[in-house]
Every structure is written in structure tokens, then in C-alpha cells.
Amino acid sequence: MMADQFVDKCTVCKSESLGRYVKSVAAIEAGETLLLEKPLLILPASGDKRCTNCFRFAQQYCGKCLISPLCLECERHSDFDCKTLSDVVSSKQQPEIQVELLKKYFATYNILKCLLLYENPETRDYFEKMLQMESHLDKRRNTAVWKDHNRAVIQPLIKSNIVKRLQLATRCNEEFLQHICGIWDVNSYEIRAPDSEGMRALYLNASMLAHNCIPNANQAIDDQYRIKIYANRDIDKDEMVTISYTNVLMGTDDRRNFLREGKYFHCVCARCEDPTELESHMSTLICNKCATNKQEGYILKIDPKTWKCSNCQHCLKTEQIENILEKVKEEVFHAQDDIRHLEYLLTKLTTLLHKNHYIIVDVKQNIANMLRTIIRNSLQRPGRQLYERKIRLCQELVVLLHIIQPGISRLKAIALYEMAIASAELYRLRFGEDEISAQELQEYLRKCEAMYRESMRLLLYEPPETPEGQLVKSIISELRDLRSDIQILDNPLPEHDDE
Numbered sequence: 001m002m003a004d005q006f007v008d009k010c011t012v013c014k015s016e017s018l019g020r021y022v023k024s025v026a027a028i029e030a031g032e033t034l035l036l037e038k039p040l041l042i043l044p045a046s047g048d049k050r051c052t053n054c055f056r057f058a059q060q061y062c063g064k065c066l067i068s069p070l071c072l073e074c075e076r077h078s079d080f081d082c083k084t085l086s087d088v089v090s091s092k093q094q095p096e097i098q099v100e101l102l103k104k105y106f107a108t109y110n111i112l113k114c115l116l117l118y119e120n121p122e123t124r125d126y127f128e129k130m131l132q133m134e135s136h137l138d139k140r141r142n143t144a145v146w147k148d149h150n151r152a153v154i155q156p157l158i159k160s161n162i163v164k165r166l167q168l169a170t171r172c173n174e175e176f177l178q179h180i181c182g183i184w185d186v187n188s189y190e191i192r193a194p195d196s197e198g199m200r201a202l203y204l205n206a207s208m209l210a211h212n213c214i215p216n217a218n219q220a221i222d223d224q225y226r227i228k229i230y231a232n233r234d235i236d237k238d239e240m241v242t243i244s245y246t247n248v249l250m251g252t253d254d255r256r257n258f259l260r261e262g263k264y265f266h267c268v269c270a271r272c273e274d275p276t277e278l279e280s281h282m283s284t285l286i287c288n289k290c291a292t293n294k295q296e297g298y299i300l301k302i303d304p305k306t307w308k309c310s311n312c313q314h315c316l317k318t319e320q321i322e323n324i325l326e327k328v329k330e331e332v333f334h335a336q337d338d339i340r341h342l343e344y345l346l347t348k349l350t351t352l353l354h355k356n357h358y359i360i361v362d363v364k365q366n367i368a369n370m371l372r373t374i375i376r377n378s379l380q381r382p383g384r385q386l387y388e389r390k391i392r393l394c395q396e397l398v399v400l401l402h403i404i405q406p407g408i409s410r411l412k413a414i415a416l417y418e419m420a421i422a423s424a425e426l427y428r429l430r431f432g433e434d435e436i437s438a439q440e441l442q443e444y445l446r447k448c449e450a451m452y453r454e455s456m457r458l459l460l461y462e463p464p465e466t467p468e469g470q471l472v473k474s475i476i477s478e479l480r481d482l483r484s485d486i487q488i489l490d491n492p493l494p495e496h497d498d499e
């Protein structure tokens with residue numbers, strides 16, 4: 001449970017607008033580890049009931065304390081938690097603990113886990129540090145999320161009488177419990193559960209990093225739920241160290257909404273403030289007036305209410321754009337899982353949206369994923385068009401990622417890896433059909449080798465026990481095969497003389 005500190009090159013500062021944030025006090029090189037930290041606590045995602053011992057889905061309760069959720073395979077959980085809770089639950093003191101209420105509103109257990117940090121003298125300091133985290137209590141007061149927590153967690157917890165028996169009893173009023181709920185909503189990281197679904201983890205130090213949509217640091221979580229923060233580019237002395245709280249493949253409106261609704265701030269980073277999103281055009285529409293006149297015009301958001309063509313100055317209201325996007329999203333939804341339909345839609349949408357628009361990128365990602373499955377599961381060798389299409393999609397994604405994730409990027413590494421696999425297969429196929437010479441094949445395979453190497457370079461800083469870390473092993477094995485092919489092409493076997 002020990003919380004590890006940031007390296008000496010980082011320090012925690014405070015400002016009016018950001019609260020606490022992390023800054024570099026010396027130059028940092030791309031790839032340098034800035035923090036490796038164990039979680040303070042892991043909790044299920046909202047609506048899930050997970051085993052408090054192993055985090056698989058829970059089907060029963062601990063036979064001793066009666067309220068800790070467990071899976072069918074786990075019989076025990078933390079000795080301290082179990083003893084504290086069973087003492088409380090089995091005590092004859094009045095008013096009686098409403099165990100059934102706690103079970104019915106099982107999210108109450110998440111807050112109990114936080115309160116148990118205080119009960120345990122060994123973790124009490126961590127609990128107090130947790131309380132210093134930002135909860136945006138005032139911005140959340142009486143909002144839908146506040147009311148939800150009140151209904152499903154806080155009131156049942158208070159009515160169950162359990163908090164009255166804890167050492168924290170006098171502090172455990174609605175406001176205090178809302179503060180803890182807010183801390184989790186604002187500061188927790190989404191992590192992968194054993195079944196690959198999501199759960200949440202809280203880290204005392206990693207929670208202090210500010211957000212930027214083009215961050216200079218990446219986060220990675222290993223199989224023991226430790227978080228690693230590393231620089232994704234060189235960071236100058238006195239720069240703010242930032243990570244991204246959002247998905248980089250979302251458009252500005254969606255990123256800003258996510259940050260406003262979940263993290264309670266308005267992002268003013270370089271990407272959000274630029275209507276072209278640093279020329280990536282991930283939210284740009286095509287001006288059909290200009291297109292009719294065979295001109296190129298891009299419709300960009302120039303203020304919260306207006307979108308304007310960069311060429312003919314034609315304006316649209318934000319509601320009009322929202323209606324267009326709503327319809328497009330519906331069409332995409334109906335085309336799900338049908339690769340031909342998605343390809344058709346893509347052709348249709350490119351007259352309406354920029355080729356890098358986030359909806360187009362999403363459709364392309366869907367197609368690329370389906371192609372991966374088709375290529376992998378084909379009994380016969382898949383047709384070359386499939387490989388060509390896959391390569392093109394990966395190339396386009398890599399070009400886009402150079403703009404929106406310019407430094408060390410996991411997504412770029414994966415796209416390069418998939419591009420290298422498909423390219424090597426395609427060139428081998430073309431060689432097999434006598435379409436390219438041995439020398440050309442060798443040149444192409446060398447290009448694939450360069451892609452694999454670049455992919456590996458981008459994944460070097462990922463902890464080995466993550467899917468991306470494991471990918472490095474696959475790349476090494478692919479590289480070995482590739483090099484052996486290149487070598488054979490260098491020294492072809494002598495022609496077999498049949499006579």
C-alpha cells in the first residue's frame with residue numbers, strides 16, 4: 001500500500017486555476033520514468049459488484065463479516081477489514097446494523113472501503129491525504145450525480161447505522177461522504193479488471209497530474225495495478241507535466257464535454273483552442289456550397305454558437321451541426337459489424353466530413369479491426385485487397401497520430417505493428433505470384449523491419465506486464481522471421497537440378 005513518490009526532477013505546485021499540479025524542476029528526457037506508484041485503493045466501476053479480494057465479479061458475501069462481496073472462489077479478504085466489519089456487524093449494540101440494506105445498495109461497500117483506511121492505524125495517514133484531493137463539492141452540489149450518490153450510496157449507508165460504529169462517526173455526514181464520492185469521480189483512473197472490463201483505482205501522487213489534450217507524459221498500468229508515468233517527449237525545466245484524461249481520438253466538443261462534466265473544468269489547451277485541432281481537422285466538416293463550386297472549404301467552429309466555412313464564409317448554427325452529426329452517428333450505429341456497409345458509409349461520409357473527422361476515424365478503426373479478424377481467421381490466404389486496405393488504414397492513422405500524439409505513443413506503435421504485419425504478408429504474396437523480384441521483396445521487407453523497429457521503440461517504456469509490453473515479445477518474434485527471410489533472399493539456395 002506504500003505510495004511511491006515522483007522522481008526528484010518533479011515537484012508539486014499549486015495555482016488558483018489548476019489547484020495542485022506537477023512541474024519539472026530539471027530537464028527530462030523522452031522515455032524517463034517520472035513515477036511508479038501502487039494504488040491506494042481499487043474499486044469496481046459504478047454499477048458493478050466485484051470481489052473485494054480478487055476483483056472478479058462477486059456472487060456471494062464473506063461468511064464472517066457478512067457484507068464484503070466475494071467471488072465463488074475467494075473465501076477470505078483483508079484480515080483487518082474482515083475483523084473490523086464483523087465486530088461492528090455482530091455487536092449487540094443498538095441501533096442494529098441493517099445488513100440487508102447494505103447488500104441491496106451494494107455501492108455502499110465502496111465508501112466503506114475508503115472509511116476502513118481510517119480505521120486502520122497503518123493507513124490512516126493515506127486516508128487524510130486522500131481527503132486533500134479535489135472533489136469539486138460546490139460544483140456538484142444538488143446536481144444529478146450528487147442526487148444519485150445520495151440515493152444509492154450515502155442515505156443507505158447512513159440509514160444502515162454502520163457509520164455510527166466507526167471511529168469516523170462524527171465526521172460521517174452527507175457532506176463528508178459526498179466529498180469522498182467526488183474524490184473518486186474526479187481523481188480515479190480507469191483500470192482493466194481481470195475480465196478486461198473497467199474498474200477504478202486511486203493513486204495519491206498520480207492524481208496530482210494536470211490534463212492536456214497533447215500531454216507530455218503517458219500513463220500505463222501493469223498487471224499489479226501499479227501506475228507508471230513516463231515522459232512521452234523531452235520536457236524542459238519548469239514545464240508543467242501533463243497527462244491526458246480523455247481519449248485522443250475524440251473531437252474537441254466531446255473532449256471538452258467529458259472534462260467539463262466529469263472533471264469540472266474547461267480545457268484551454270492548444271488543441272482545444274484551435275478550431276482546426278492543430279490542422280488535424282478532427283472536428284471539421286466539408287462545406288457543400290464550396291464543393292458544388294469545385295472549391296475546398298472547411299467548416300470550423302469559430303465560437304460556441306457558430307460554425308463557419310474557411311473559404312466562402314458560409315455560417316451554420318451549432319444546433320445544425322449537432323443535428324447533422326447526430327444523424328451520421330445513427331447511420332454508423334446501424335452499419336456496425338457489417339464491413340461492406342461501413343465501407344459504403346465511409347465513401348458517403350467523406351463528402352460531408354473531413355477525412356480525419358473523429359466519426360470517420362472511428363469507422364476506419366472499426367473496419368481495420370474487422371480486417372484484422374478476417375485476415376487472422378481466413379482458412380485460405382486472404383485476398384490482397386484486404387491487406388492493401390488494412391495497410392492504407394494503418395498509414396492514415398499513423399499520419400494523424402503524428403499530429404495529435406506527436407511523442408511516444410502506444411496507438412502509433414500498434415498501428416505501425418499492424419501495418420508491418422499486413423505489408424510483409426502482402427509482399428510475400430506478390431513475390432509468390434511472381435509480381436515482384438527477390439530483390440524487390442527484400443527491399444520491401446527491410447521497410448517492414450523499420451516499421452517493427454519503430455513500433456518497438458515506442459513500446460519500450462511500457463511495463464512488460466501489460467498487453468502493450470507483451471506486444472514487444474510478438475514484435476521480436478516477427479522480426480526474427482523477417483530477418484531470416486531477408487537473409488535467405490540474400491543467399492538464395494542453389495537452383496535444384498532435376499536431372
Ligand SMILES: C[S@@+](CC[C@H](N)C(=O)[O-])C[C@H]1O[C@@H](n2cnc3c(N)ncnc32)[C@H](O)[C@@H]1O
Nearest residue numbers: 018019020133134187207208209210211263265
Ligand atoms: C486529478 S485532479 C488533479 C489534482 C488537483 N488539481 C488537486 O489539486 O488535487 C483533476 C482536477 O485538477 C484540475 N485540472 C486538471 N487539469 C486541468 C486543466 N488543464 N485546466 C484546469 N483545471 C485542471 C481540475 O480541477 C480537475 O478536476
